[in-house]
Structure formats: C-alpha cells, structure tokens
Amino acid sequence: MKKIRKNRLYAVLFIFGSSLLATVLVLTALNQNINLFYSPTDLLVSNPSPNKSIRIGGLVQKGSLIRVPDSLEINFTITDLKEEVTVNYSGILPDLFKEDAGVVATGYYDQTKNNFQAFEILAKHDENYEPKEVVQALERK
C-alpha cells in the first residue's frame, strides 16, 4: 500500500473510532434512560417520584383483570414474574390488550400502595407469528 493511502486509512479508522467512542460515551451516560419502561422489579430499586409520569411494562397477570361495570375503568396487575404492581386505568384499550400479554402503561406510581395510576395503555406484542387455524386446532386438542 502506498504511503498516502496508508495515511488515509488511518484517517478513516480515526474518524470511525472517534465517532464510535463518542456514541458509546453518550449511551453509557444515558444508560437507564434509554429504556422505554420500568419493570416492577426496577420500581423497587429506583424509587421514582410520585409526581413524575413514568412508564412501566410487563405482562398482564392472568386472572387479575377486573372491569368495573358501566364504565371504562379497569384494574389489573402488571408482573415481570418476580414482582407485581397493581394498575388502575380508565379509557380506551388497544385491541391486543389482554391477560397474559405484554403491556406498557404510562402514569404515576404510588410507592406506599404499590399502585400505578395509568393514563395511557399500550399493548406490547411479541415476535411470534402463527396461523390462526393452527393455534385453534392445537387448543381444541
């Protein structure tokens, strides 16, 4: 390799290396803040302020969903299979919201009651795709 090209190669490596370093530093500094939501276990550790809106995420615990009659109000429990948080919400739910499925809730956390007052509910679905007929056939078995 000619000397000038070697020097240019060093320039390429330097530019790439320095932007990589800058990005790694920024991401390390942001660390936890890049996460979209807290899991119920994170809530115990990080102790967020009750006046600041945060997001929590996990699974809607099976059998925990209670709909208040004649209203849009619901109560359920979010679990990460270790810790649990109870959630109140009143409003429209996304189609994929159901028990034993992923959920991300935005709202305020009350540590004393371990309760979360949500004002927005989003459904988090997984990466599995399966034909409807197959799943129904398997369930019949």
Added chain:
Amino acid sequence: MNRAFNNLKTFYHKLGSSPWFYRISGITIPYVALLSFLFLTIGIVWGVFFSPTDFKQGDVYRIIYMHVPAASVSQSIYYTMTVAAVVSMIWRMKMAGIFIKSMAPIGASFTFLALISGSIWGQPTWGTWWIWDARLTSTLVLFIFYVAIISLYSSFSEKKSADQAVSILTLVGAVNLPIIKKSVDWWNTLHQPASIKFTESSSISPEMLYPLIISIFGFYLVVLLSGLMAMRAEIAKRETNKEWFKNY
C-alpha cells in the same frame, strides 16, 4: 490463487471505470427490472392474499410484507454506502462517490417507508402511531443521516470535495447501524425483537415466512434496479462532455 487475485483486481478496476459500468448497467437493467417485478408481485400478493391470518394480530400483521423488507433494505443500503465511503476516502475512486450520491435518496425513501408502515402498523396493535423507544428513534436517526448526506452533497459545487465530505459523514453515521440492530435486545422497547433468525429457528411460521422472504428479495432487486438507474444518470450528468460519452 495469484490468478484469482488478479481477476479480482481487474474486476475492481473495471468497477471503477464509468464507461464500463455505463455499458454493463445498460445491458442488465431490463433483466433486473423483470426479476424485481416478478419477486415483488409474488411476495406481496402471496403475503397479502394467501398467507394465513395471525392468531394474535389478525389480518393487520400483513403489513409485515412491506415493513420488514423496507426496514431491511434501508439498513443494508447504508452498510454498502459505508464500504463505498471507505473506498472513496482511501483510493479516491470516483465511482464510489457516484455510488453514495445515487444510493442516499433511495435509502432515505426506504427508511421513510419503514417508518410510515411501522407507524400504520403500530396504531391498531400497540395503540400508538409513534413512541420514542430505542428502535424507532435509532431508525429515525438513520433517516436523518440519509437526509443530511443528500443535503451536504448538494451544498458543494465541486464534485470531488462533495464526494470526500459526504464519505466522512457516511462513516460517522455507520455507528448507528449496530445500534438499530441491537436496540431491541439492549434496552426495553415497545418494538418486539426480530422474528427472522439466522442462528436458530424463526419465530414466524413457514407459511408466513416464505412470502416474506420472497418479498424481501423483491425489495433488494428494486434497490438494485433503482441504484443502477440512478448511478447511470449520475454518470451521464458528470461525464456529458467526455469523449466516450459523446460517442456512446
């Protein structure tokens, strides 16, 4: 061994020659056009009309046949542009500059398509058009880099300096690529992890996967086609006054 290396070297030199590229691309474009039309039609029609309904998402999941291919090509285009940027910086090959210039708008379009189709998919399934999670945000950053590359290029009047400046910017933006890929594994996101896996079995059933693979292949062919056409146009623009072009 030596001979194979020499062949490779000859090919590399040919790739750097605009008259050669102009001639070869002129011959291949009709075939690529035919193939991309075939694959895209089969993939999309099979996916939208004949693949089975999903057990959880119902029919809305069918947007996957556009969203995943668009997202895939949008990242791959940037990878190839990064390679071209390194070649352009070290060897000052003018075709590498032409490549970056031509591919950037194509990459921007497909990133835009991935963002829009994802947004349309997110509304009925997640319950929101947009959320600032790591996957969505890093993809938006990719789009911004494409737009920045296009505008930086157009701010130069001299092609040689434009090529060099754009190469540096492309190289800086390449850091974002692994972040997009790994964002769903490194952080909590609303976006789900990948369904198509290369090292283990995919979490999407085969009846749904086959049309998706055909569609992805179709999108890559469309990128190849539009890339060849855009590069040809750029060569014609830059070399209008060259002797070989006048005699073509």
